Amino acid sequence: MKGGFLFHLGRYVLLIKSLFVKPERPYMYWKETARMMVDIGVGSVIIILVISFFIGAVSAVQFAYNLSDSLVPMYYVGYVVKESMILEFAPTVSCLILAGKIGSNISSELGTMRLTEQIDAFEIMGVNTSSYLIAPKIVAAITMIPLLVIIAALTGIIGGGVAAVGSGYMSKQEYIQGIQFFFVAKNINVMLVKAVVFAFLLTSISCYQGFYASGSAIEIGKASTRAVVISSIMVLLADYLIAWMML
């Protein structure tokens, strides 16, 4: 891909700006958004359930192991799993996983459309291609990814409970006591803000990489790789900035 950092930043900003136009036929945009909601949301539930369950389970077992010879009460395991899932694992790890799954998918889909002249076909018809192809993906992502993150947080906490109680480190009541202990509602807001920001970053960056892919199938592969790498880095950078600003 040619051009330096400023060239790509400028083109990315212009691409995002071009999304804010009046749709030719709102119903068509809604239809595409609904399709993407199914793709992004429903299509990612299983992977999110599996990953977050095991993250919660491993966190609980490892923390319980560390606390086993200390004076810290065991219900702290529930508290730590809850906080780490809400503040970090659910939004960040889920979005890093989704950057790989959705990001590469979006990038290769748009790249293939570019290569097979489907984007040109939209242009010839008079469709605002960037808006029609990209805006529904971003809207679907910022709607569905926060829901996936909430599911991830709940599943991780449940996974932690299953593992901690199942391994015999503590009783069910102790784990529930830990979850209820020192609940800070603000952390839920931080989690949701992270989810929305990460969703925007990973979809818009992947769309940018795919939309401007050109050349051959090899270039589409490279664009997909760039989409995953750049969006993962941007998610981590945004994670730090949000934590710094909101906590």
Next chain:
Amino acid sequence: MIEVRNIIKRFGEQEVLKGISAEFKQGKMNLIIGKSGSGKTVLIKCIVGLMIPSEGEILYDGRDFTKMSVKEKKELRTEIGMLFQGNALFDSLTVEENIRFPLDMFTKKSMEEKTDRVNEVLNRVNLQGANLKYPSQLSGGMQKRTGLARAIVMNPKYLFCDEPNSGLDPKTSIVIDELINEITEENNITTIMNTHDMNSVIGSGDNILFLHQGERWWEGNNISLFESTNEELDSFIFASEFLKEAKTARLIKNQNK
């Protein structure tokens, strides 16, 4: 009618189109021919607005495309249909949805009216009953017909075909050519076809523009083609021994007349 005046297209230092002027007539098959790298695709992309020419004017029935606002260009594009080299069918949509897409996006017709129109164009391209198939389930010729059906569904005034015969067997190529010819005459539209296919050139070139190294090298029709003394054109069209003999035979036949 579409008229291009002094079209120049540069990519950095490289001048790909060097001041091309031509007229593409209404109700006729206007062909752009030339070797690979002669600038055919760039010219057609400039005409349809996929590329912006560095200099020059593109007039659609007197309306200068290069000076139009975004809104005016969008309006004009509803009068344009294009058949792409690789068909450019939307993979996730069925044949019917592909063809209906411009109607869904740009008209306020009821679903019944749109379905009727889709079936009408499917009949026109002899693809009845393929409504629910996906592009991946179609043969190359059927995909081409679907692309053509989508290009004409809005009753365009201007039809562009970018190498419509590429990847097709000779018989299917002729069928597609005939179909484009008939549609052009029936609807009195301005058709511009970019082709390498000698059957198309000899069989249906009402108005042929030959490009060589980004310049207009020759202009004529499929009859004057045989009488041309232009060396570059000769070496391009009558490249094989078979075609050279065919040309000689044709010239002898004309002389005897």
